[in-house]
Amino acid sequence: MDHKLSIRKMIKEDIEQVYQIELLSFSAPWSKESLLYELEQNLFAKYIVVESEGKIIGYCGLWVIMEDAQITNIAVHPDYRGLNIGESLLKFAVQLSKEMKAKRITLEVRVSNHVAQSLYKKVGFVTGGIRKRYYTDNQEDALIMWVNLE
Template sequence: MLIRAMDLDDLDQIVELEQLLFTSAWSRSDFMYEILENQFSFNYVLEIDNEIVGYVGVWLMYEQSQITTIGIVPKYQHQGLGRILMQEMIALASQQGCETMSLEVRISNQKAISLYESLGFETKAIRKGYYQDNHEDAYLMVKGLEGQK
């Protein structure tokens, strides 16, 4: 298993996976912007046997960090890989001096919510109509990172 920085050569696979996993999928240009232009954005892929099986994006913005996207290939889900990616991002944010990590998650996505809660995230607010595809609400979940280093 290898976690490495996402690069432009990965985008065909990442965009295909994003479209498979999410109804409000990021586009190729969204990922290109994150990789090439957003100085706060750090994006990683998870490989097993040279195959990309997951990815994650995080913004590191001074004392705050935010998970922007995370996805695991369906046949690799429920094996703890999402947890591994989240733990790596928590460690990275802590090492960079971030004090909090946040994310938004569909209120219907109980599996993801359970994962985030098990990692210490707490629901702090509801973002009404957050998702463009069906206007579903999202939970804003936040985790304190002090003592995570």
């Protein structure tokens, strides 16, 4: 990819593009209202976007509560997958969590999503358990993955 990428804090004007990535990425996408709430009302939430030539091509949501961080969602537009953008976003989220004094970071991932699991393992996450029937759209189990930040 020849385009210059930048990662920055998400702003309200990004919601529409982020929502479009949600629709293209998840079988049970978050609503625009949920994304806006996270951005403007949830004091624990931090959202970042990756941008190329003025276009949002990926994003990541993060909650940091005391010493614990939680990746709420992470997605890259299908046209830009396989270019290490997800890895850059995830590493940025890990660094942001460290800066906010989190000692560990967790996430849930579908047991069938081996591509995402590989990415998380590459960044240092390990499997810590299973949440049975976690996903509401099809009752699929989720792996709980985490990494210590200290």
